[in-house]
Amino acid sequence: MTKVQVSLPDDAEDGLQAxxxxxxxxxxxxEDTCQVVRDTLIDLFGDREAWERWQSGKPVSPATRVRxxxxxxxxxxxEAEYYAEKDEETFQRSKxxxxxxRQFDATPMADNVDFALRFRQMLANHxxxxxxxxxxxxxxxxxxxxxxxxVGDNTVIHDDVHLDDRxxxxxxxxxxxSDGVHIYTHAHDVVDQxxxxxxxxxxxxxxxxxxxxxxxxxxxxxxxxxxxARAIVKSDVPAHHIVVGAPAKSVKVxxxxxxxxxxxxxxxxxxxxxxxxxxxxxEDRDTFDEFGRDLGGxxxxxxxx
Numbered sequence: 248m249t250k251v252q253v254s255l256p257d258d259a260e261d262g263l264q265a266x267x268x269x270x271x272x273x274x275x276x277x278e279d280t281c282q283v284v285r286d287t288l289i290d291l292f293g294d295r296e297a298w299e300r301w302q303s304g305k306p307v308s309p310a311t312r313v314r315x316x317x318x319x320x321x322x323x324x325x326e327a328e329y330y331a332e333k334d335e336e337t338f339q340r341s342k343x344x345x346x347x348x349r350q351f352d353a354t355p356m357a358d359n360v361d362f363a364l365r366f367r368q369m370l371a372n373h374x375x376x377x378x379x380x381x382x383x384x385x386x387x388x389x390x391x392x393x394x395x396x397x398v399g400d401n402t403v404i405h406d407d408v409h410l411d412d413r414x415x416x417x418x419x420x421x422x423x424x425s426d427g428v429h430i431y432t433h434a435h436d437v438v439d440q441x442x443x444x445x446x447x448x449x450x451x452x453x454x455x456x457x458x459x460x461x462x463x464x465x466x467x468x469x470x471x472x473x474x475x476a477r478a479i480v481k482s483d484v485p486a487h488h489i490v491v492g493a494p495a496k497s498v499k500v501x502x503x504x505x506x507x508x509x510x511x512x513x514x515x516x517x518x519x520x521x522x523x524x525x526x527x528x529x530e531d532r533d534t535f536d537e538f539g540r541d542l543g544g545x546x547x548x549x550x551x552x
Contacts, residue, residue, distance in 0.1 A: 255361055263362045271369050280343040281321045287347060288318040291354050320346035327391045330413060331534050332445070332526045341394045344374040349389070357386050371398070379420065395432070398422075399452065414445030414464060414524050419452035425476075427459040434464040434519075441536050447522040451486065460495075465519035471501065482517040485509045 255263065273283045289298050298315055301307045307315070316322045320343040327333065328342065348370050357363050364383050371378035374393040379400035387407040390396060395412035398404075399420035406426045410416055414432030418424075430450065436442040446465030450456070454468050458476040462468060469486030478495040487508035488497040496515065500508040528534070 253361060263359075264365075267362075267366055267369050270366075271372075274344070274373050280340055281319055284343050284347040285319040288350050289315075291351065291356065292318070294318070318350070327413075329537075330391070330443075331528055331532055332413070332443070333392065337394055338392055341374060341392050344370060345390060345393050348374070348393075352386050360385075391432075411464075413443070415447040416450075417447070418450045419454065419470070421453045422450055423455045424450075425456060425458045425460070428456045428461070430456070430462045431464040441538070445524045445526065446519060447524060449522075463519075465522040467518070467522075471504065473501065482515045485513050 254260070270283070270287055273287075274280065289295055294315060297307065297311055298318075301312065301315055323346055325342055325345065327338070348367065351357055351363075351366065351370075356366075363386065367384040367388075368378070368382050371382055371384065374390075375396045375398060376394055377397040379398055379402060381401045382398060383403040385404065385406045388404055388410065389408075390410050391413045393412065395414065396410055396416045396418070398418045399422070401420060402418060402422040402424075404410075404424045405428075408424050408427070409429045410418075411429070411431045411433060416430060416432050418430075424430075430448060432448045433443050433445045436444075444464075448462060448464055449467045450462070451468055451470035451472070453471040455473045456462065456468070457474060457478075460474045460476065460478045460480070462474070462480040466480050466483055468474060468480060468484040469488070471487045472484045473489045474480055474484065474495060475489065475491035477493070478491050479493040480490065481494040484490050484495065485497065485508065487501050487504035488511070489499045489501060490497050492498075497511050497513070500511060
């Protein structure tokens with residue numbers, strides 16, 4: 248193996264683990280999540296003195312006030328907040344936890360790998376629908392909501408990965424997701440891009456998604472498969488296959504798995520429609536077209552890309 252065990256000095260370890268345990272305990276309690284996130288960020292950014300000064304009624308600059316208010320996720324908006332089909336009640340807590348995750352990644356401590364991995368594992372336990380043991384989630388990973396994500400044990404998610412979960416995203420055990428990978432669970436109509444369909448996207452056990460690859464919504468990547476760098480998955484990937492290109496196509500079966508894998512020409516089955524997750528919008532929902540267009544012309548049939 249090419250990795251070795253790394254540990255922090257005992258005094259640093261004790262302090263860092265105590266901090267993780269304290270935040271975990273607060274998030275598990277009945278305490279208001281907004282306040283937990285706010286207080287955690289105030290202390291992480293070293294702004295407790297300025298906060299107390301402001302709360303006591305003493306003057307602070309407009310910039311300081313904006314900064315202090317910004318620690319509270321209730322004073323922030325996220326892109327997913329605009330998604331009309333979301334479950335409002337579930338999203339509120341997810342938003343608070345996602346704000347803590349994103350702002351933690353902006354602190355110097357996010358580069359202290361051993362500590363940061365454990366902190367994100369703790370947050371994933373609260374945010375994801377299900378988070379397996381020994382997750383290694385690196386810096387800059389983003390989500391739509393977070394609460395529609397299930398991840399198995401011993402999975403590694405590297406820097407700057409986007410896990411879209413407007414639909415449902417399942418990632419198996421021992422999966423390796425390289426830097427810059429994007430996995431989607433929603434797709435837009437090719438005529439009216441404001442019309443969205445959500446899907447279940449599934450990444451099987453022992454899969455490797457390599458650098459800058461993209462998995463389109465509703466596809467299944469079979470166990471032990473490899474998706475090559477910058478490949479775009481637009482149909483199912485059979486187990487044990489290696490796929491490359493845009494769109495991704497099978498070019499090889501992994502050595503040693505020829506007897507259990509489907510034939511090389513078996514790749515390319517598209518079952519996206521079988522994995523659609525329907526939703527209804529309340530008639531009184533206040534929606535808008537962000538482009539402000541009068542579409543006109545044909546908008547059917549519905550086709551996604």
